[in-house]
Amino acid sequence: MRILIVEDNVSLADELTADLKRAGYAVDWLADGRDAAYQGATEPYDLVVLDLGLPGKSGLDVLREWRAARVQHPVLILTARDHWAERIEGLKAGADDYLTKPFHPEELQLRIQALLRRAHGQVNQAQLSAAGLQLDEAQQQVIKNGESFQLTAAEFSLLRYLMLNAGKIISKTQLHDHLYDGESERDSNVIEVHINHLRAKLGKAAIETRRGQGYRLVEPNA
Structure with missing residues (x-):
């Protein structure tokens, strides 16, 4: 963000x-x-x-x-x-x-x-939750099915943005605009690397790729 x-x-x-x-x-x-x-x-x-x-x-x-x-x-x-x-x-x-x-x-x-x-419409939640995931922002880790996964700083920032926009297709341009400050270099390949790291922790089906459009965090069994 x-x-x-x-x-x-x-x-x-x-x-x-x-x-x-x-x-x-x-x-x-x-x-x-x-x-x-x-x-x-x-x-x-x-x-x-x-x-x-x-x-x-x-x-x-x-x-x-x-x-x-x-x-x-x-x-x-x-x-x-x-x-x-x-x-x-x-x-x-x-x-x-x-x-x-x-x-x-x-x-x-x-x-x-x-x-x-x-x-982003999560008015009554004390913790960010979406798509079967709970994000511990203080510890920068995600919980899925009772299991905790520690995240790197980049993975944490990316997953938080996807969770706040769960179900929406988010383009690489949007991710660059919202995950980097105005002075940072923006490399589209880096986003893909972090997406793959998150999939390794959360499961390949957790984040869907829409070719030519972007990425979408999906509900389990959706």
Whole structure:
């Protein structure tokens, strides 16, 4: 999953980027509201972590522009603890959740997980589940029929995206757009290698190849 962090505090942005990358997310970072307004509307982000006090253009104005342009990716706003009015205005403008500074990195990750599940129709699930699989995001492992399989970072990121989109055909272009940040080189052969590694762990039938279209995570015996 690809996340955009919009935060002008460099030390906080560096910390958030490192934490989220360890959690298997592709992360882009911007510090200016004007850049965020454009990039957030043109790149296929799965979620945005948005500070409201930004140079160039306020986070609130950025969010309003996105929603007016029908940009629907989930937005989690960051606010100072005593700025309750900002939180209210952010939610009115279309934010999906908020977190007050300072915060614990684990709380941010849990909120992000919940927002991503909600965005993909898994509203009432405490853990990502699809196609007979349960994903332990904290340990980066998958459980199938009671058996746990440890995943590499790349396998984990790929499987999480397929599970959030279970039943849908996902093209290689989509996988590149959502699994890599804007600075990473993208090699279509690498995706196929990781797909084959997942099949070795989960069974060949777990992930279907649609020639010329992409891949689909399928229900058992579907």
